[in-house]
Structures are given as structure tokens and as C-alpha cells.
Amino acid sequence: MKSLEELMALRDAAKAKMTARDDSTAVTRVVVGMATCGIAAGARPVMNKFSEEIEKRGLTNVTVAQTGCIGMCQYEPIVEVTEPGKEKVTYVLMNPEKAVKVVVDHLVNGNPVTEYTVGAIKK
Amino acid sequence: MRELSLNVLDIAQNSVSAAATLIELVVCENRQTHDLMLGIYDNGKGMTQEQLDAVRDPFFTTRTTRKVGMGVPLFKMAAEMTGGSLTIESEVGVGTKVRAFFKTDHVDFTPLGDMTDTVVMLITMNLHIDFVYRYQVDEEVFVLDTRRLKEILGDVPLNDPGIAHWIKDYINENTAKLTEVQE
Numbered sequence: 001m002k003s004l005e006e007l008m009a010l011r012d013a014a015k016a017k018m019t020a021r022d023d024s025t026a027v028t029r030v031v032v033g034m035a036t037c038g039i040a041a042g043a044r045p046v047m048n049k050f051s052e053e054i055e056k057r058g059l060t061n062v063t064v065a066q067t068g069c070i071g072m073c074q075y076e077p078i079v080e081v082t083e084p085g086k087e088k089v090t091y092v093l094m095n096p097e098k099a100v101k102v103v104v105d106h107l108v109n110g111n112p113v114t115e116y117t118v119g120a121i122k123k
Numbered sequence: 124m125r126e127l128s129l130n131v132l133d134i135a136q137n138s139v140s141a142a143a144t145l146i147e148l149v150v151c152e153n154r155q156t157h158d159l160m161l162g163i164y165d166n167g168k169g170m171t172q173e174q175l176d177a178v179r180d181p182f183f184t185t186r187t188t189r190k191v192g193m194g195v196p197l198f199k200m201a202a203e204m205t206g207g208s209l210t211i212e213s214e215v216g217v218g219t220k221v222r223a224f225f226k227t228d229h230v231d232f233t234p235l236g237d238m239t240d241t242v243v244m245l246i247t248m249n250l251h252i253d254f255v256y257r258y259q260v261d262e263e264v265f266v267l268d269t270r271r272l273k274e275i276l277g278d279v280p281l282n283d284p285g286i287a288h289w290i291k292d293y294i295n296e297n298t299a300k301l302t303e304v305q306e
Contacts, residue, residue: 002293004275007286011276014283036194039133040124044240055284066248068136 026084028062028107030054033078035069041076042095049096050079053103062107075121081106090118126236127161127225130198134163134221135245137194139252141167141219146245147255150238154261157228159235166218175213198223205229239294242267246290247282258298265297 032038032047047064054062070078075092081102082088089112091102098116105111114120124130131148138146149162170178181196198221199209207224225232242256246269256267272281272290279286 002289002296004271007272007275007289007293010285010289011279014279014285017283017285034132034136036133036192036197039129040197044129044132044244047244048240051284051287068140 034066037073043077049099128236138165143167170213204231
């Protein structure tokens with residue numbers, strides 16, 4: 001059974017890791033639309049998948065955040081990826097499987113997954 | 124919405140937008156009478172009587188990008204479909220309390236779904252807000268208060284991956300126990 005005492009041990013482990021992480025410079029932001037439209041379209045599992053994959057692959061220079069309605073509800077779940085010094089990439093109609101591909105191709109290897117972007121949909 | 128926990132996530136986002144510093148999420152189930160109450164209470168900026176009268180209307184929203192706001196109407200519909208109801212109390216400068224009442228034995232009852240996921244997501248995405256999660260089944264209660272967690276953690280954030288996992292497991296174990304013990 002988990003107890004609050006256990007949390008103290010975890011805190012010390014996390015502290016040790018935090019100092020190791022501090023020198024990471026530029027940060028890539030992954031932002032998931034989490035308004036009514038996004039949530040109803042399945043944004044929660046998408047966001048969880050991003051967090052899970054980013055943690056699993058030890059990508060300490062990537063943060064995951066949420067935002068409100070991005071304004072294209074029919075294309076939710078929408079995820080925006082902003083790398084430092086580059087133009088924002090907007091992914092639409094996301095699902096957990098697509099999220100894994102975006103993490104591997106875009107966040108790890110630096111190649112945006114063009115076929116999932118809003119540009120590919122609107123053509 | 125496929126799960127009521129998603130409605131709770133959605134309604135709680137309104138509390139976040141209302142600049143709340145404390146949000147309480149309540150699940151209260153009575154298995155004998157088949158009653159379920161879901162509550163989202165905040166100390167945010169509150170609503171005027173005029174806003175309060177309009178908030179159940181899908182064509183009312185404070186946002187400027189578009190003319191519809193479906194959050195509260197969807198939650199209200201989910202409750203009323205089971206023969207339940209939705210109430211909102213709000214006072215400017217004090218906060219807002221949203222409560223939805225469900226009949227769990229009604230054929231149109233939407234399952235609660237993964238409430239833990241909703242709670243952990245709200246906690247880890249809004250580090251500046253304190254959360255109290257109260258989960259009650261019949262006479263048994265489990266309470267998680269992030270102010271207590273923050274006391275223990277000091278400068279280690281609640282969204283540290285290891286800590287977030289622990290919170291998830293801690294809630295799941297404790298809420299599962301409530302259901303088991305009494306069965």
C-alpha cells in the first residue's frame with residue numbers, strides 16, 4: 001500500500017535527478033488543446049501518450065502543456081509542437097498512435113510528420 | 124463525452140480560467156440508493172447573477188473567439204439523462220460550486236471512467252493551484268490534498284514524472300480499496 005512516507009524517498013531521488021537536468025538549454029514545447037472540443041475528441045489519451053513517451057525516451061528538453069480551444073474544433077485533438085528557433089508545427093486529428101510517431105520522428109529525430117499536419121488536411 | 128471524468132476535467136478547466144487557487148473535486152457515491160454526485164468547487168473569481176443565469180445556455184460563453192460554450196450544457200445533459208440534475212452556486216470574488224447529480228442505475232448513465240487520470244492531469248498541469256480530491260463511497264472517504272504533498276516535496280514539483288506516477292498509483296490504490304472493503 002502506498003504511503004506518504006514513500007513519497008519522501010521519491011522526493012530525494014527526484015532532487016538528485018533535477019540537478020542533473022538543469023543544464024538543458026533550449027526547450028521544445030508540446031501543447032495539446034484541452035477545451036470541451038479537444039477533450040470530447042480524445043485529447044486526454046493523446047496528452048497522456050505524449051507525456052509517457054517523452055518520459056520513456058528521457059527527453060528532458062521537451063515540456064508538455066495544455067491550452068484552450070485553438071479554434072478548429074473539427075480537427076481536434078490538435079497538438080502544436082514548437083522547437084526553439086523554428087516555425088510551429090500544428091498536428092490535427094491526433095490519436096495515441098500518431099502521438100508515438102510524432103515523438104519518434106519529430107521530437108527525437110527532428111523530422112516533422114507532414115501527413116498529420118493541418119497543411120496536409122486542408123489541401 | 125464518453126466518460127463523466129472527462130466532463131469533470133472540462134468543468135475544472137473553467138475553474139482554472141477563473142484564476143482559482145484552490146479547486147476541490149468531489150465524487151460521492153451511495154451504492155444503496157444508486158446516487159452519484161460529482162462536484163467541482165473553486166475559489167475563483169465567480170460569476171454575476173447574469174452570467175449564472177446564462178451559463179446553462181450553450182450559446183453563452185465569455186470567450187471571444189466563438190459564440191458557443193458547450194461545457195456546462197453537456198454536463199447538465201449527462202446528469203438529466205439519468206433523471207438527475209445540475210446546480211451552480213456562484214458569487215463574484217468568492218468562487219463557484221458546480222454539482223451534478225446522477226442516478227447510477229439509469230440506463231442512460233454514462234460511466235464515471237478514469238477519474239484518477241482527470242485528477243492527476245489537473246494537478247500536474249496547474250502547479251500553481253492547490254487541489255483537494257475527495258472520493259466517497261457510502262461511508263468511506265479518501266482525501267488527497269496537494270498542499271500536504273507540496274509540504275513533503277518542498278521544491279520538487281508535482282509534475283516530476285516519478286512523483287506524478289506515485290500520485291496516480293496512490294489515488295488508484297486508495298479509491299479501489301474503498302470500493303473493495305465494503306463489498
